[in-house]
Amino acid sequence: MITKQQWFLIESEQDYEKVTARYEEIKDAPKGSTEHKEKLLLVHLISEYENKQWDLPEVDPIELIKIRMQDFGYKSSDLAKEYGDKGTVSKVLNYKQSLSITMIRKFSELLNIPVEALVKEYELKTGNQPLTS
Numbered sequence: 169m170i171t172k173q174q175w176f177l178i179e180s181e182q183d184y185e186k187v188t189a190r191y192e193e194i195k196d197a198p199k200g201s202t203e204h205k206e207k208l209l210l211v212h213l214i215s216e217y218e219n220k221q222w223d224l225p226e227v228d229p230i231e232l233i234k235i236r237m238q239d240f241g242y243k244s245s246d247l248a249k250e251y252g253d254k255g256t257v258s259k260v261l262n263y264k265q266s267l268s269i270t271m272i273r274k275f276s277e278l279l280n281i282p283v284e285a286l287v288k289e290y291e292l293k294t295g296n297q298p299l300t301s
Contacts, residue, residue, distance in 0.1 A: 178217035228290035236279035250278050263293040
């Protein structure tokens, strides 16, 4: 008889390492499979734990992206490689264009930022307002 792993809330760094290791094993599981359902549960558990552990600053989504880029040593070209369009990434980082849902998903994963932090509203810069770097 095969025993299935039972998952519980992550309460320690050891639990976190165990859950993330299992996630890495099954991250490419086909949709609809038991492993895919397990992966979705693990993503939720990981997200909940990370949200409680990491105290993210109260800044708008673009500033948060810039902070995390600095944390990881990324440049806008690294984000463009992930997203696929350098011009759009530049516009977003300069508050000229809003984040798209695709960007939010990709940057959340790349920069380890909860999606909830990236969907917050923020103002775009228009007209002659100075751009941020």
